[in-house]
Amino acid sequence: MLGQWGSHTAFAVAAEARALALQGNRSEAAARVKDAHGVFDQLAPRSDDDAFAFPLRRFLLYLSGTFTALGQVSEARKVQEEALSLYPARTGIDPALLRLEAAICLAHDRSATEACQLATAAYLQVPVEHRTAILGARARHVIDRLPGTSRRIAAARELGELLQLPGSHL
Structure with a gap:
């Protein structure tokens, strides 16, 4: 499991994926989504109220932005629904x-x-x-x-x- 800095890394990689998607760089955005999942999945569980945490709902918010920018509507809708429920x-x-x-x-x-x-x-x-x-x-x-x-x-x-x-x- 990743320590305190893991949540910052997960955030940075998810934000990079969204930025790449907004630039139209589909292949790099897809690679960063995969990387972001890898980092996020290794995070130690923390309270969603922890100011330094990067909770699942925020992770999904960034994935929603990435998939929406890429026009991957089905994937975007899935993560939007899950995020909203959280x-x-x-x-x-x-x-x-x-x-x-x-x-x-x-x-x-x-x-x-x-x-x-x-x-x-x-x-x-x-x-x-x-x-x-x-x-x-x-x-x-x-x-x-x-x-x-x-x-x-x-x-x-x-x-x-x-x-x-x-x-x-x-």
Whole structure:
């Protein structure tokens, strides 16, 4: 088992996988996902409340981002569902980020209205004081992933208008 630094290593490798996926580097991202699993599986069990821990739910959040960026919708949905089941109520923005990634998957599947409705609901579930630029950017990414004509549907316009409101992402 890996010591204290193992959780930092697992986080770093998972974050690298997501970054590579966002850059479109499929093969390297897939290799880092495998590496991240290897490191994560060796971590000593720790409390999810430990400030230095990298709990399974956070690991799955990073995998969700990786699979979503790669367009691997089936894999993304699996890890999103598992991760969401591990988050207690009112746990910051991570559950909203997972739902926004689920919305991106719906956009990838050309379910534009459903994608925008889910993104709007996920965004609005976060208290105003926690609506960060990261959250706003991820919600905006849902619209960006829609095929051209779908960006003009009512649900996409409503999401875009929501994101333009003052204080929508502090």
